[in-house]
Amino acid sequence: MAQRLDLDGKPIKAITICMIGAGGFIGSHLCEKILHETPHKILALDVYNDKIKHLLEPDSASGTAPFPDRIQFHRLNIKHDSRLEGLIKMSDLTINLAAICTPADYNTRPLDTIYSNFIDALPVVKYCSENGKRLIHFSTCEVYGKTIGSFLPKDSPLRQDPSYYVLKEDTSPCIFGSIEKQRWSYACAKQLIERLIYAEGAENGLEFTIVRPFNWIGPRMDFIPGIDGPSEGVPRVLACFSNALLRREPLKLVDGGQSQRTFIYIKDAIEAVLLMIENPARANGHIFNVGNPNNEVTVRQLAEMMTEVYAKVTGESALEKPTIDVSSKEFYGEGYDDSDKRIPDMTIINKQLGWNPKTSLWDLLESTLTYQHRTYAEAIKKVLAKPTSS
Numbered sequence: 001m002a003q004r005l006d007l008d009g010k011p012i013k014a015i016t017i018c019m020i021g022a023g024g025f026i027g028s029h030l031c032e033k034i035l036h037e038t039p040h041k042i043l044a045l046d047v048y049n050d051k052i053k054h055l056l057e058p059d060s061a062s063g064t065a066p067f068p069d070r071i072q073f074h075r076l077n078i079k080h081d082s083r084l085e086g087l088i089k090m091s092d093l094t095i096n097l098a099a100i101c102t103p104a105d106y107n108t109r110p111l112d113t114i115y116s117n118f119i120d121a122l123p124v125v126k127y128c129s130e131n132g133k134r135l136i137h138f139s140t141c142e143v144y145g146k147t148i149g150s151f152l153p154k155d156s157p158l159r160q161d162p163s164y165y166v167l168k169e170d171t172s173p174c175i176f177g178s179i180e181k182q183r184w185s186y187a188c189a190k191q192l193i194e195r196l197i198y199a200e201g202a203e204n205g206l207e208f209t210i211v212r213p214f215n216w217i218g219p220r221m222d223f224i225p226g227i228d229g230p231s232e233g234v235p236r237v238l239a240c241f242s243n244a245l246l247r248r249e250p251l252k253l254v255d256g257g258q259s260q261r262t263f264i265y266i267k268d269a270i271e272a273v274l275l276m277i278e279n280p281a282r283a284n285g286h287i288f289n290v291g292n293p294n295n296e297v298t299v300r301q302l303a304e305m306m307t308e309v310y311a312k313v314t315g316e317s318a319l320e321k322p323t324i325d326v327s328s329k330e331f332y333g334e335g336y337d338d339s340d341k342r343i344p345d346m347t348i349i350n351k352q353l354g355w356n357p358k359t360s361l362w363d364l365l366e367s368t369l370t371y372q373h374r375t376y377a378e379a380i381k382k383v384l385a386k387p388t389s390s
């Protein structure tokens with residue numbers, strides 16, 4: 001492999017990365033990228049490894065594992081495993097991705113959500129700080145909560161002013177709903193761990209980078225209920241809509257699908273993370289928005305576009321009535337609330353890492369839905385063909 005250079009033209013040394021939550025959606029893509037394009041080694045920690053099996057196990061043709069000396073899987077739960085500190089000590093960098101991060105859990109399992117996103121992350125921060133190890137911690141764009149503009153009257157011209165809705169790392173406030181709105185348990189726990197990491201940096205010199213992903217989507221995100229996850233489970237919107245399309249059921253629009261999101265292709269986003277890994281001098285001490293401000297849609301528009309793309313990639317006609325409205329109470333239960341709009345300001349990541357997203361929403365949906373169809377269509381057909389027991 002040719003010598004890799006950082007953004008300042010200096011050679012990049014091979015490092016060992018302790019990746020916690022490596023078996024998840026983002027972790028699986030990050031492992032692939034690191035193994036294919038860099039010389040770095042990975043200690044992959046997770047309770048599951050289904051999404052990275054192809055990187056760990058011998059392939060049937062050659063009989064050997066693809067990266068035997070570069071990735072080592074450790075099945076462990078960071079809540080209670082004494083191996084954690086040793087693995088962090090053995091590494092140059094720790095990346096923490098572990099979390100409960102599906103909105104259906106925030107108001108129905110608020111204790112698990114808070115423990116997972118705050119309490120369980122504490123030892124990771126502590127071990128990094130005490131052992132002088134660098135940390136890249138995954139937070140979320142949800143820490144911004146609602147936009148300032150959402151509190152203005154509907155017809156206020158100020159709603160058109162970007163300073164009322166564009167979300168900027170060092171100036172935007174964090175605006176959550178009341179405690180009864182348990183939706184915000186996740187955002188609040190993530191906010192507090194961000195503050196703790198920042199304070200460890202300020203008081204004890206911890207070298208940290210905080211990532212705020214804005215709706216990263218792509219293959220391997222979450223699960224399809226009843227196929228590779230619980231039948232009653234509610235994944236994030238990409239998987240919910242994929243599931244409905246695969247089953248030829250209408251896509252459910254929560255409270256009219258008026259909320260807005262900017263979606264970014266996982267492969268674009270992972271490039272930003274690799275730049276952070278390999279350019280510590282430019283990334284340390286920073287909080288980075290990672291999103292695609294050009295891909296904004298309402299959830300209703302997302303449903304319409306996914307329906308159109310799915311028809312194109314499968315050749316199947318769309319349903320006559322492709323969407324159906326549901327109330328948030330019916331869909332998520334009591335205590336749900338929502339972010340109205342999420343547009344990332346890109347100034348800081350542009351300046352520090354020169355990174356920009358590339359893929360349009362249409363293109364990323366085309367490759368993702370092609371993957372969903374290829375991966376799940378047969379399994380869904382089998383499930384639908386089974387007679388239901390009455």
Ligand SMILES: NC(=O)c1ccc[n+]([C@@H]2O[C@H](COP(=O)([O-])OP(=O)(O)OC[C@H]3O[C@@H](n4cnc5c(N)ncnc54)[C@H](O)[C@@H]3O)[C@@H](O)[C@H]2O)c1
Pocket residue numbers: 020021022023024025026027045046047048076077078079096097098099100101116120138139140141212213214215216217222
């Ligand atoms: N996907 C996104 O767009 C997005 C957006 C904002 C924030 N994030 C954050 O990025 C991180 C990764 O998200 P993801 O989409 O890959 O989620 P994911 O659920 O696919 O991955 C998380 C992984 O962490 C593991 N994990 C959870 N608790 C653990 C524990 N106690 N011990 C060991 N492993 C544990 C899970 O098994 C899972 O494999 C999370 O912190 C999430 O809050 C993701």
Ligand SMILES: O=C(O)[C@H]1O[C@H](OP(=O)(O)OP(=O)(O)OC[C@H]2O[C@@H](n3ccc(=O)[nH]c3=O)[C@H](O)[C@@H]2O)[C@H](O)[C@@H](O)[C@@H]1O
Pocket residue numbers: 101102103139140141142186213214215216235236237238240241252253254255257259261299338339
């Ligand atoms: O991805 C992110 O950046 C962050 O935001 C997500 O939160 P959210 O975008 O609200 O979650 P989704 O499940 O992706 O839902 C997006 C929107 O679609 C709506 N939705 C979801 C599912 C569905 O079937 N129908 C539907 O209308 C939701 O109400 C919400 O308005 C999750 O909190 C995290 O994974 C993450 O931290």
